[in-house]
Amino acid sequence: xxxxxxxxxxxxxxxxxxxxxxxELIDDFVAELVRRPVDILVVxxxxxxxxxxxxxxxxxxxxxxxxxPVRTGLVASLARPGGNVTGLTTMDWDIYGKRIExxxxxxxxxxxxxxxxxxxxxxxxQKSEWARDVAxxxxxxxxxxxxxxxxxxxxxxxxxxxxxxxxxxxxGAIDGVIFAHRKxxxxxxxxxxxxxxxxxxxxxxxxxxxxxxxxxxxLSRRAAFFVDRILKGANAADLPIEQPTIFETxxxxxxxxxxxxxxxxxxxxxxxxxxx
Numbered sequence: 464x465x466x467x468x469x470x471x472x473x474x475x476x477x478x479x480x481x482x483x484x485x486x487e488l489i490d491d492f493v494a495e496l497v498r499r500p501v502d503i504l505v506v507x508x509x510x511x512x513x514x515x516x517x518x519x520x521x522x523x524x525x526x527x528x529x530x531x532p533v534r535t536g537l538v539a540s541l542a543r544p545g546g547n548v549t550g551l552t553t554m555d556w557d558i559y560g561k562r563i564e565x566x567x568x569x570x571x572x573x574x575x576x577x578x579x580x581x582x583x584x585x586x587x588x589q590k591s592e593w594a595r596d597v598a599x600x601x602x603x604x605x606x607x608x609x610x611x612x613x614x615x616x617x618x619x620x621x622x623x624x625x626x627x628x629x630x631x632x633x634x635g636a637i638d639g640v641i642f643a644h645r646k647x648x649x650x651x652x653x654x655x656x657x658x659x660x661x662x663x664x665x666x667x668x669x670x671x672x673x674x675x676x677x678x679x680x681x682l683s684r685r686a687a688f689f690v691d692r693i694l695k696g697a698n699a700a701d702l703p704i705e706q707p708t709i710f711e712t713x714x715x716x717x718x719x720x721x722x723x724x725x726x727x728x729x730x731x732x733x734x735x736x737x738x739x
Contacts, residue, residue, distance in 0.1 A: 464687045467688075467691045478496060480495075482511070482639065483640065483643040484508070484581060484640035484641070485640070486510060486583055489514045490514050493511075493514045493515050493519075497518050497519050497522060500522060501522065502523075503522065503524070503690055504519070504522055505527060505550075506527065506529075507526075507527045507528045508528050508529070508637070508638070508639050509584065509586035510585060510586070510639060511639075512524065512526050512535075512537055512548070513586070515548075516546075516548055520547060521547060523699040524549070524550070525699075526550035526551055526704075527550060527686045528551075528679065529552050530586055530593070530637065531557075531586075531593075532548065532552055532704060534592060534593075535586055538704060541704040541706070542703050543700070544699065544700055544704055546699070546700055547700070549699040549703075549704055550686055550704060550705075551682045551685055551704065551705050551707070552704055552706055553662070553676075553677050553682070554706050558662075558675065559596075559600055559601075560600035561675060562634055562660045562675050563576065563601060563608075565660060568729070568730045569658060569672075569724060570631060570658060570724070573632060574606060575628075575630050576606050576609075576632045576633070576634060577611050577632075577633050577657075578597060578609070578636065579613060579621070579622075580610060580611070580612055581613065581614055581639075581641055582612050584636070587638060588612075589612065597610070598610075611625065614640065615647075618644060618648055618651060622652060622655050626655035626656060631657065632659065632660070633659045633660075634659075634661070635660075636662075637661075637662045637663060641661075645666045645671070646670065649666065649670030649671045649718070652670075653670065653718060656722060658672050658722065659671040659672045659673070659718075660672065660673040660675060661673075661676075662674065663676055663679060664676060664679065664713055667713040667738060670718050671718065672714070672715055672718045672719060673712065673713065675713075676711060677707035677709065677711075681709050682707060685705060712736075714726060714731065714737050714738070715737075715738040716737055716738060716739045717738060717739065718738075
């Protein structure tokens, strides 16, 4: 925003809220900001996007992180959103197959995987189109996949139960609750000997084995472009939603060592960053 000429306290003010994925806080924060009112809502998750759209049909909403705003009903299309929502999509639904492939490169005998989601997530849930798509992709790779719902009160119970059922690896949905508890989840996965792959780089920094994800710093910078255009008079309905063009693979070798896993050289060669 500074590069675009905006300086906090001079010609722009930012109101920041972080709800840690908790629905009741998200709704309260959105309602508070709508009452103020703010000129634009910038939202960084699927829950937040849906809550913002539910709260206001008129205040422009700029998404930074959203797995698929078309299939979740937030916009009419990527090219012409048609309402008060625009911004960026991670197209996260489309890359779970790639994440499973990366796990299978490390563990060629991989056959049983769990996908961790948090309770009440309106985007990621066991009965959604997304869940069916992920299951189809997993089957095409000869993987049995379980979708497991859990929350901060029972992450350990859920992960220990996965290990007891013979689960070999854990994927995590991009979700505020899971992100907020990323260190706990990474530590538990190591404790119960599960390979892990997630979709936000901070998970690798917290101890996850692999992250394969869009470059969220680049998405955030592009979000500033949308804010600038709207503040200068553009209509959110006419601003096409952008998809990520840069992805990164991060491998945590400390976690691999803790799990006794030898990372194949061809996988290391793919890595944009290695944590040692």
